[in-house]
Amino acid sequence: MSRFVALLGQRLRRDWVQLVLWTVGTALLAYLSFVGVAESYATAQDRTSLLAAALANPVILLFRGLPSGAGEGAFMVFLIFPWLAILAAFMSTFLAVRHTRMDEEAGRTELVAATPAGRLLPVGATAVEGLIANAVLAALVALAFAGVGLPLEGALLAGAAAAGAGIVFLGVGLVAAQLMRASRGANSLAVWVTVGTFVLAGIGNAVGTPSDDLTHMESSWLAWLSPFGWAENTRAFDENVWWPVLVCLGVGLGLAWTALALASVRDIGESFIAERSGRAVAPASLSSSTGLVWRITRGAVQGWAVGGLITGILATTLASLVQEVGADNPSVEQILAQIAGGGDIEQATVTVFFTMLGILAACCAVQIVCRARQEEAHGTAEPVLATPVARIRWLADYLLIALVGIVLVIAAAIGGAALGIAGQGGTWELMPDVLVTGGGQAVAASVFLVLTALIFVVAPRLTIALGWTLVLVGMMLGLLGPLFGFPDWLTHLSPVAVAPKVEGDVVDIAGLWWLVLATGAGAALSLGLMRRRELAPAG
Numbered sequence: 398m399s400r401f402v403a404l405l406g407q408r409l410r411r412d413w414v415q416l417v418l419w420t421v422g423t424a425l426l427a428y429l430s431f432v433g434v435a436e437s438y439a440t441a442q443d444r445t446s447l448l449a450a451a452l453a454n455p456v457i458l459l460f461r462g463l464p465s466g467a468g469e470g471a472f473m474v475f476l477i478f479p480w481l482a483i484l485a486a487f488m489s490t491f492l493a494v495r496h497t498r499m500d501e502e503a504g505r506t507e508l509v510a511a512t513p514a515g516r517l518l519p520v521g522a523t524a525v526e527g528l529i530a531n532a533v534l535a536a537l538v539a540l541a542f543a544g545v546g547l548p549l550e551g552a553l554l555a556g557a558a559a560a561g562a563g564i565v566f567l568g569v570g571l572v573a574a575q576l577m578r579a580s581r582g583a584n585s586l587a588v589w590v591t592v593g594t595f596v597l598a599g600i601g602n603a604v605g606t607p608s609d610d611l612t613h614m615e616s617s618w619l620a621w622l623s624p625f626g627w628a629e630n631t632r633a634f635d636e637n638v639w640w641p642v643l644v645c646l647g648v649g650l651g652l653a654w655t656a657l658a659l660a661s662v663r664d665i666g667e668s669f670i671a672e673r674s675g676r677a678v679a680p681a682s683l684s685s686s687t688g689l690v691w692r693i694t695r696g697a698v699q700g701w702a703v704g705g706l707i708t709g710i711l712a713t714t715l716a717s718l719v720q721e722v723g724a725d726n727p728s729v730e731q732i733l734a735q736i737a738g739g740g741d742i743e744q745a746t747v748t749v750f751f752t753m754l755g756i757l758a759a760c761c762a763v764q765i766v767c768r769a770r771q772e773e774a775h776g777t778a779e780p781v782l783a784t785p786v787a788r789i790r791w792l793a794d795y796l797l798i799a800l801v802g803i804v805l806v807i808a809a810a811i812g813g814a815a816l817g818i819a820g821q822g823g824t825w826e827l828m829p830d831v832l833v834t835g836g837g838q839a840v841a842a843s844v845f846l847v848l849t850a851l852i853f854v855v856a857p858r859l860t861i862a863l864g865w866t867l868v869l870v871g872m873m874l875g876l877l878g879p880l881f882g883f884p885d886w887l888t889h890l891s892p893v894a895v896a897p898k899v900e901g902d903v904v905d906i907a908g909l910w911w912l913v914l915a916t917g918a919g920a921a922l923s924l925g926l927m928r929r930r931e932l933a934p935a936g
Contacts, residue, residue, distance in 0.1 A: 400514045404522035408496055409529075415862040416530050419488040422866060423481055423559070424537035426873055430477040431545045433883050435469070444472045449611040451475075463602050463629040464614040470547040470634025474555055480877070481555075482628050483595055484869060485534055485563030489527050490587035491861065493570025496523040497656075499580040502775055507665050520571065520660050524653040527567035535560035551634030554642070558628040561645030565624040566591055568652025575659035578668040581771060585697070598625035624648070686786045690794040691801075693772075694765045698802040701761035705754055705806040709813025712750035713827055714820065747830050748898050749876075751810065755838030755893040756872045758806040759845035763864045765799040766849040770860040773932055782932070792850065792927045796920060799846050807839045830899045837897035840912045844892040845871060847919025854926045857933040 409416075438444045444467040451461060462478040465471045497520060500506045510516045539556030543549050570587045577583040601620025607613070620626030627641040659669065682688035769792065772778040782791060814831040849864035856863070874883065875891030888894050892915075895908025 408526045420534040423484045424541040427538050428541040441467050452607040452611050465632040465635040467612050470551045474633050481559040482562040485559050486566035486591045489563040489567035490570035494574050494583045498574035498583045531560035531563040555633040557642045558631040561642045562624050562628040564649035565645050568649040571656035575656050576669045578672040594623040598623035687794045690798045697764050702805045702809040704757050705810040706813040708754045709810035710817045712747050713814045713817035751834040752893050754810045755841045758803045758842035759868050761802040761806050762799040762846035763849045767861045769795040788927050789924050803842045807835045811835050834898050841892035841896040843916040850923040854923050
């Protein structure tokens with residue numbers, strides 16, 4: 398027991414800063430969202446109108462929760478709960494991989510296994526740490542909701558449901574760490590499972606059955622294939638159904654037990670899914686550090702580019718559909734105008750989707766900078782820097798490839814938008830909007846790139862946690878801030894909110910110069926500081 402407590406304490410000491418950021422940030426999001434919604438949708442009529450618009454337009458339900466009534470608490474959960482759950486999921490998967498596969502890569506697992514603690518105790522300690530982190534998150538989210546005057550049972554259920562989703566994905570991360578050979582592969586697998594099930598729950602809600610009064614939605618069977626769908630069907634502040642939380646807890650613990658079973662039958666350093674064998678002869682591109690960075694990050698770039706392609710296709714394919722729906726329901730146009738900031742309904746649809754695209758491009762860039770941190774922590778950056786490659790050149794290569802990744806994601810989306818227009822046999826009037834908005838979001842994504850690079854140089858051990866936190870905060874403020882009624886100054890802190898866009902026949906480029914200035918200054922400062930920084934191993 399003392400060995401287990403020692404391992405658990407070691408994990409909590411390493412992670413306490415990151416866990417505070419994740420848990421307090423999630424609860425703060427819940428609180429700020431309620432404040433904004435209470436101001437923007439103060440009456441039951443306002444809330445009923447928005448719910449009717451959401452039920453009439455499946456696109457809105459892809460990125461919102463399950464409609465469960467026009468009550469203040471139920472409406473709040475409809476708007477914000479999926480994002481609270483996905484924050485809990487990301488916190489849990491990163492924690493699981495960090496203390497299993499990443500520790501194994503760094504050699505720490507082998508050292509622990511050589512002691513009486515054995516091989517399985519670290520996995521168990523990681524699982525318990527994840528349970529504690531999610532319990533704290535549940536308590537803080539419940540406190541945030543209860544603190545603004547919402548009913549206590551609903552507040553407790555909302556917090557427990559968000560944590561329940563996090564516990565499921567804690568199990569997903571633990572299993573992914575056993576299946577994949579490298580931490581980057583385990584993180585990628587866990588993230589794609591998280592994003593895929595998030596979208597699956599949205600689709601399951603969108604194709605569900607609405608109530609006659611257009612305030613409730615009965616999920617289709619697709620939503621029940623996703624942990625997010627289980628959590629949303631708790632219907633906090635409405636029916637207050639607790640058993641889906643028990644399902645989440647049971648599945649999460651079952652996955653953790655599976656991870657323990659898998660760990661017991663494999664050798665340290667091995668995996669169940671082998672990495673692809675390398676070529677016998679290295680290509681000429683690997684003769685440069687730039688080519689090496691491209692080789693180890695191109696898979697991530699390709700994955701995000703596929704996401705960009707799909708986003709572009711949806712942007713123009715659904716624009717005409719949304720216009721038809723908006724003609725019968727003015728609330729749809731009002732919602733899109735709130736998020737997009739203006740323009741007609743087709744322009745607003747393109748702006749909303751391309752704002753999400755800016756977040757995808759930022760994710761691509763942040764993942765590449767995080768890969769630089771992983772290379773440093775694992776010791777594989779040191780052999781490269783032992784050659785004539787200078788520190789500045791090494792970091793500049795990652796910044797360059799990340800910028801290339803941003804451009805490829807945006808280009809794929811623009812191509813997808815063109816395919817969407819061509820597939821419908823429509824006019825090409827939306828293409829200028831696509832080009833302007835896409836170019837603006839490329840600049841916005843570059844700001845996230847240089848900010849993460851600055852974190853990497855100044856506080857390398859916080860690179861992964863703070864880099865992804867910046868993206869999530871930027872998404873919440875830029876995409877959801879207008880809908881929640883956040884003040885303009887707060888919403889405009891997100892680069893994606895101030896990126897150039899088209900409003901009618903006018904191109905709004907007010908924020909372009911600030912974004913360009915921030916990108917240039919951030920890149921120069923990070924490269925300048927890198928000259929004096931020593932390598933920082935994993936801590």
